[in-house]
Amino acid sequence: MSATATARRPKQRKGDLIFSGTTRLAAILILVALAGVAIFLTVEGIPALDAPPNKLGGAESLAGFVWPLLFGTLLAAVIALVIATPFSLGVALMISHYAPRRLAQPVGYLIDLLAAVPSVVYGLWGIAFLGPELVPVYRWLEQNLGFIPFFAGPASGTGRTILTAGVVLAIMALPIITAITREIFTQTPKLQEEAALALGATRWEMVKMAVLPYARSGIVSAVMLGLGRALGETMAVAMVLSATSGVTTFNLISQLNPSTIAANIANGFPEATGLGVNALIASGLVLFVITFAVNFAARAIVARSERRLQG
Amino acid sequence: MAKSIDVSDLNIYYGDFLAVEGVTLTIPAKSVTALIGPSGCGKSTFLRSLNRMHEVIPGARVEGKVVIDGQDIYGSDIDPVQVRRQIGMVFQRPNPFPTMSIYDNVIAGQRLNAKKMKKSDADDVVERSLRSANLWEEVKQRLNRPGASLSGGQQQRLCIARAIAVEPQVLLMDEPASALDPISTSAIEDLIHELKADYTIVIVTHNMQQAARVSEDTGFFNLAGAGLPGRLVEFNSTKKIFSTPDEPSTEAYISGRFG
Numbered sequence A: 001m002s003a004t005a006t007a008r009r010p011k012q013r014k015g016d017l018i019f020s021g022t023t024r025l026a027a028i029l030i031l032v033a034l035a036g037v038a039i040f041l042t043v044e045g046i047p048a049l050d051a052p053p054n055k056l057g058g059a060e061s062l063a064g065f066v067w068p069l070l071f072g073t074l075l076a077a078v079i080a081l082v083i084a085t086p087f088s089l090g091v092a093l094m095i096s097h098y099a100p101r102r103l104a105q106p107v108g109y110l111i112d113l114l115a116a117v118p119s120v121v122y123g124l125w126g127i128a129f130l131g132p133e134l135v136p137v138y139r140w141l142e143q144n145l146g147f148i149p150f151f152a153g154p155a156s157g158t159g160r161t162i163l164t165a166g167v168v169l170a171i172m173a174l175p176i177i178t179a180i181t182r183e184i185f186t187q188t189p190k191l192q193e194e195a196a197l198a199l200g201a202t203r204w205e206m207v208k209m210a211v212l213p214y215a216r217s218g219i220v221s222a223v224m225l226g227l228g229r230a231l232g233e234t235m236a237v238a239m240v241l242s243a244t245s246g247v248t249t250f251n252l253i254s255q256l257n258p259s260t261i262a263a264n265i266a267n268g269f270p271e272a273t274g275l276g277v278n279a280l281i282a283s284g285l286v287l288f289v290i291t292f293a294v295n296f297a298a299r300a301i302v303a304r305s306e307r308r309l310q311g
Numbered sequence B: 001m002a003k004s005i006d007v008s009d010l011n012i013y014y015g016d017f018l019a020v021e022g023v024t025l026t027i028p029a030k031s032v033t034a035l036i037g038p039s040g041c042g043k044s045t046f047l048r049s050l051n052r053m054h055e056v057i058p059g060a061r062v063e064g065k066v067v068i069d070g071q072d073i074y075g076s077d078i079d080p081v082q083v084r085r086q087i088g089m090v091f092q093r094p095n096p097f098p099t100m101s102i103y104d105n106v107i108a109g110q111r112l113n114a115k116k117m118k119k120s121d122a123d124d125v126v127e128r129s130l131r132s133a134n135l136w137e138e139v140k141q142r143l144n145r146p147g148a149s150l151s152g153g154q155q156q157r158l159c160i161a162r163a164i165a166v167e168p169q170v171l172l173m174d175e176p177a178s179a180l181d182p183i184s185t186s187a188i189e190d191l192i193h194e195l196k197a198d199y200t201i202v203i204v205t206h207n208m209q210q211a212a213r214v215s216e217d218t219g220f221f222n223l224a225g226a227g228l229p230g231r232l233v234e235f236n237s238t239k240k241i242f243s244t245p246d247e248p249s250t251e252a253y254i255s256g257r258f259g
């Protein structure tokens, strides 16, 4: 048996060989590029461990320099997702299951268009329009909900707060999350939906029984992709946020805001010299690692919920 | 609990396409009625019009009357959701909710009807329904496993248990055994025999022997010609349909199928 098997190895066709060769090359190239970036960030970041406070924006150590930035990055991203996720799921459901097709298609189109708007434009909009518009809202929050630490105030006069940045990021993450979840919602097997309807489920009950369980892992991936966008977004945050270095606070509406890693690099790199450059690169390494960690976590969650599905 | 169904002059459309025309018949209570006919003649379409599932397809609509228990289910003041809660349906391909446990699958309809339910009541409903569906012994040790973890035949019986858990007036089955092996098929036929004591059952089948075995009455649907709507050609007791049908086309279809 095995003798004939080895003797008659399937003949490799030329087309197959070329194709598998190019795909393998492409895969290797991507890995090499990733490794290259990681090595560069690590090698260039390490010297920053010895950087003096004047190169670290006044912080005593590299950790003290990076931590507030990391904090700001995560805070802005979390705000963005808290706002964007329910909105996106609602819009996606509306398009896939509620709106008549005449209406659903143009709305879907518009949402997709939001993804094509360059982030500078969002930055401009945030700084010139959204920020000032939100000032009265922040005043109201401070007066009425000031007992919640998030809204302790004093309310910023320009509206260029981490909350405004979060809102802008939410709008930027919205099309990604909406597009992916809408796609998954529409793929829900008809048979599952009809199972629920035949039991006497209302539209919303059908969504809960058939659509959302089917889409669960897809929703997680979509939110994680949105998170990726929010974590890495540079320009819009750099423009909108009026940041103070070294701040870590959960007060979302005051003048004192932490910056994000990406925005801080964009703002600081042109003037940075010597070990200051290394410090920025070190913060970039942290962002790189965090983004990876988020992606891996997302994959783990998806894989686990799929395993549960198969029982 | 079981109710007869009076259908009169029913026209069923997909958009502008008239799929089934002019159906008038009375389906008796507490008995099994089989619907047979060639593919595409509108058996599924007709069956789905009996619990207003037809209209969930965009553009699909119905003209005519379907009266159950003295009430036209297409009446203007009737909520289709309420109709579906009282008429159970089993589909051709088993469709349990894959992520829900076996237990939750069975109780899903009850949860829609009455939001709050005592745990012991729910346990009773689950056991009773699974017993009626001849599935209890096979799954009682693993009620918390997902519905998708069962074999095809078990999944179909789970779907039957889910449908009868709410004690519907009528049970509609669209080729419930066509995806199953002979053993599961015979289990389902036995089950149908037992269920007709309590339920009005309408079953679509391509299997003549099955129709002859399980049903009291049989309706034969046919197409008048290519592109024309399907019609109910003959509705009679199953005995008569399979021995001396009134219509020559019924005879032709049945003898053709038996070879």
Ligand SMILES: Nc1ncnc2c1ncn2[C@@H]1O[C@H](COP(=O)(O)OP(=O)(O)OP(=O)(O)O)[C@@H](O)[C@H]1O
Pocket (backbone or CB within 6 Å): B014, B017, B019, B037, B038, B039, B040, B041, B042, B043, B044, B045, B046, B057, B230
């Ligand atoms: N969703 C739909 N949209 C438009 N036309 C449909 C749809 N479903 C069925 N039809 C048409 O309605 C007619 C009846 O179809 P139906 O599925 O009721 O036939 P059937 O008797 O159940 O056939 P089978 O034995 O193959 O299941 C066919 O002409 C079919 O093409």
Ligand SMILES: [Mg+2]
Pocket (backbone or CB within 6 Å): B043, B044, B045, B174
């Ligand atoms: Mg059919």
